[in-house]
Amino acid sequence: MTTTEFNTWQSVQEEVLRRINSREWKPGELIPNEAELSLEFGCARATVNRALRGLAEAGLLDRRRKAGTRVTLHPIRKATLDIPIIRHEVENRGQAYRYSLLSRTLREPPPDIRAKMQLPAGPKLLHVQALHMADAKPHIFEDRWINQHVVKHASNAEFSTISPNEWLVINVPFHGGDIAFTAVGANAREAEILNCRAGEALFVIERNTWNDQGVISTVRLACAPGYRLHTGI
Amino acid sequence: MTTTEFNTWQSVQEEVLRRINSREWKPGELIPNEAELSLEFGCARATVNRALRGLAEAGLLDRRRKAGTRVTLHPIRKATLDIPIIRHEVENRGQAYRYSLLSRTLREPPPDIRAKMQLPAGPKLLHVQALHMADAKPHIFEDRWINQHVVKHASNAEFSTISPNEWLVINVPFHGGDIAFTAVGANAREAEILNCRAGEALFVIERNTWNDQGVISTVRLACAPGYRLHTGI
């Protein structure tokens, strides 16, 4: 028996992937356990574990103690989006980045914002509106509320030369957040700022971030027409 | 010296995360190497490695052989999107899923599709248009080209009861792909099919998938107004 040797977790992973794709191991099917595989592949169990763990994270395998490892029936593909600082995103495309602060006020947020940030009525928040430009053309309109009760030193930030987007990334670590992507027609103000027709389709990114103190910030990024978010699988 | 013990990679990771967030280890700064940390934490180096690897994958640490491990200067946040089968997405929201095949033809693709699929002029492809509905309302308009020279058995699929979306996920393993998200105004046909006004903002997902044989399929998913894609960070 000429057993091919699988020394690295990558080679084991490739082989397992091959068996899944070739239907040698069919969707829903139980595959041999780690001990058996390590024997067959001629490597340590830890190596098999490393390989299978990766495939489980990718959603191709279902692993459960005692129940064993199965090929996922309907693999849920995962796409990873990089969320860079806007300035970097623009500069990495070779475009000239410019930033312009439109307004910076301290005021009580409207109910919908309060709801998003899970705050009671009353306290004022920092409201910042700014425009990110690429090659002198409007790129992204940033409309942000910052909870300066959680981010105390935010009150001192002027945001005249650095965008809240970048300032927060650099200065405020966060523990979690959520992102939503939608398409909406530009309202009058957005149309004016982004230099497009009212009602024109805009790509909108909404993001909340929080740490253990509470919600840090909620932001709505309205991207100029033609904006395209892409990634590999 | 009352050294707290860190037995698990998770606890090590938490502690490292704490030091990063508290600026005990500042952005751009070199942190102790694995051997030193394993000594300090009273665990094996492999445990430290496991913890740091995770943080590196999350984009919080930069690790390079010989150069050591540094706290990332501008952490690039990564959002992971789950790309489920449309039917599952609808059903998981508790809505009734319905599917309707609009057209299925074999014809030569227009130049822009050919370009996307990196195909020469000449060969015909399978063109399928279908509508996914949620609670009897139009949900997603699927406009797909399938390369039946790569996916040979696709010629036999009727797509009358199962969508190409689902059929492909189940029947054709792929090695790679790319996704793009945009916002566009609905054209006349999309408006009619999705039951909305022409020009109304639609969330559009474009996806290509390929395997080692070549491009499998390219699809444009036009989502009904109000569609929202969201995820955690």
Place this chain on the structure above:
DNA sequence: CAGTGGTCTAGACCACAAG
């Protein structure tokens, strides 16, 4: 209860890249 994956360990060698 017992089988499976999850993890830790101590030690070893290797691959890469900075100096």
Place this chain on the structure above:
DNA sequence: TTGTGGTCTAGACCACTGG
């Protein structure tokens, strides 16, 4: 050249959970 992370190993114990 040499220090650093990357990985493998053999063995061990643990944690979860299915039967």
